[in-house]
Amino acid sequence: MNFCSRFQADTKMSNTYLPEKPELSPTLISDDDAVRLQYAYGAVKKSLEAYVTLAGGYVIEAQLPFPVNSDSEIVSEFRKALQRGKTNGRKVRLTMIDHVTSVPAGVLIPVKELIKICPEEGVHKVFVDGAHGIGCVDVDMKEIGADF
């Protein structure tokens, strides 16, 4: 992780960082993909969709079971979404991963495992929606390895 900022609200953070952060802005180019989890928070989902659509890219959703019974189900669905994003010569440039979901409530996402997969699959940047992470579980931001 290169930097850490504190925002009043998580939604404000995603609205600010996605369009304006120079490290991220050139990340997405036309016809490339971003992958997010099905259980992403609504407002953050919209920020991502607006950013990606304006750049001419596509958002791929990793479908998750309900209820989630194991980390391996999440990892497997995430891998499938990355593969879908790489069809037709496209690249997955960005992933957005929640740490602890709110709908459904309280699913602890294996962020570290998912982030580890990203460079292996050619993903450039990883954005973690950390709402609820701090406070629910021990968080070592360096160890998690997200970009922001």
Ligand SMILES: Cc1ncc(COP(=O)(O)O)c(C=O)c1O
């Ligand atoms: C997973 C998740 N992400 C983002 C948010 C948005 O947080 P904020 O209200 O700080 O913008 C919430 C709010 O509950 C949330 O549950």
